[in-house]
Amino acid sequence: MKKAKQSIRCNYCGEVFGKIAIKRHLENCNVRKEQNPPGRELYYCIQVKGLYRKEYCMYLDASANASLKDLDQFLRDKWLECCGHLSMFSIGGETYDSHPDPYLMYERNRDMKAKLKDVLSEGLEFMYEYDFGSTTELVLKVLSVSLGVKRKERVVLMARNLPPVFACVECGEPATQVCAECSYEELALYCDECCKEHECGEDMMLPVVNSPRMGVCAYCGEDD
Numbered sequence: 295m296k297k298a299k300q301s302i303r304c305n306y307c308g309e310v311f312g313k314i315a316i317k318r319h320l321e322n323c324n325v326r327k328e329q330n331p332p333g334r335e336l337y338y339c340i341q342v343k344g345l346y347r348k349e350y351c352m353y354l355d356a357s358a359n360a361s362l363k364d365l366d367q368f369l370r371d372k373w374l375e376c377c378g379h380l381s382m383f384s385i386g387g388e389t390y391d392s393h394p395d396p397y398l399m400y401e402r403n404r405d406m407k408a409k410l411k412d413v414l415s416e417g418l419e420f421m422y423e424y425d426f427g428s429t430t431e432l433v434l435k436v437l438s439v440s441l442g443v444k445r446k447e448r449v450v451l452m453a454r455n456l457p458p459v460f461a462c463v464e465c466g467e468p469a470t471q472v473c474a475e476c477s478y479e480e481l482a483l484y485c486d487e488c489c490k491e492h493e494c495g496e497d498m499m500l501p502v503v504n505s506p507r508m509g510v511c512a513y514c515g516e517d518d
């Protein structure tokens with residue numbers, strides 16, 4: 295499989311940057327500065343990447359008053375949600391579950407009500423898992439902390455990778471479908487024509503989408 299292109303687009307000004315440059319850009323983007331005048335509310339700049347599919351990345355601006363539940367919902371909406379699976383954050387040796395086991399409540403299994411300001415700090419790296427069967431694992435990092443005016447949205451998408459372009463494994467044309475059955479070790483990608491010939495049948499095909507959960511379970515991309 296060809297290595298996916300690693301370009302990240304700033305959501306404010308639309309310009310595309312490399313992995314290192316985007317971090318500095320987000321702090322200096324003039325369009326972002328205009329939309330986010332200085333204020334007294336605390337915000338975290340959080341980088342999210344697929345643990346095994348690092349070409350997928352997002353840069354989020356999350357209010358310190360947002361909860362882990364808000365962050366969970368954002369990740370589900372943009373990247374993950376297929377059938378309402380369970381999810382979990384692992385932060386500094388603690389776990390925070392979307393559906394905690396009531397019998398373990400006072401041992402380890404916490405829910406996601408905690409506010410970000412109570413669990414995150416600058417430089418902290420933490421993990422997230424969606425679906426404990428066909429798990430999609432993400433690694434998150436608090437890149438910086440800043441002050442801004444109060445706003446309604448708790449989590450805002452600042453930047454995201456451009457959709458990688460994949461080639462059909464049969465003919466080399468741009469792939470549009472991925473076989474969920476064959477995609478365990480390597481993605482089995484096909485164009486619209488070749489997927490009709492594929493032995494697993496068209497029922498097993500999922501659309502090529504811009505997410506580290508592409509080709510997994512029943513994931514069909516974000517609905518908007």
Ligand SMILES: [Zn+2]
Nearest residue numbers: 304306307323
């Ligand atoms: Zn920008």
Ligand SMILES: [Zn+2]
Nearest residue numbers: 376377511512
């Ligand atoms: Zn599912």
Ligand SMILES: [Zn+2]
Nearest residue numbers: 462465485488
């Ligand atoms: Zn093809």
Ligand SMILES: [Zn+2]
Nearest residue numbers: 473475476494
């Ligand atoms: Zn297949």
